Amino acid sequence: MEYTDLLGTKFAVHGRGKDEGFDCYGLAIEVLRRNGIVLPDVWYADFGDRLAVENELVAKVEKIEEREVNCLVEIEVHGLPVHMAVYIGNGYIIHALYRVGVIIEPLRKYKNRIRGYYRVRNNQHI
Helix, strand or coil: CCCCCCCCCCECCCCEECCCEECHHHHHHHHHHHCCCCCCCCCCCCHHHHHHHHHHHHHHEEEECCCCCCCEEEEEECCEEEEEEEEEECCEEEEEECCCEEEEEEHHHHHHHEEEEEEECCCCCC
């Protein structure tokens, strides 16, 4: 899968598209969508629906020991697991960084900050 059209897209808090920009989770939604994997958007649920949506997310992912293409990579920032990337193979991740935007980088750059790998299960194909 090619992601060159996403590279350089600006970072935007709660961003969910190329025009407005992406945050890390919004980019993960887009990358997985391009690969036929549906990842629920937990950021835009209203308060009443938020727990249901978060429960859906927990039910859709499983922690895995080894990375695999299209798995989510949870990365620690300032001691908290708050950043998400997608493993795209050959040792690389794609993610959206504040003040940088969408980039592809070697996963090894974050090796000491990786909190886990997650596979989205029960995929709905779109």
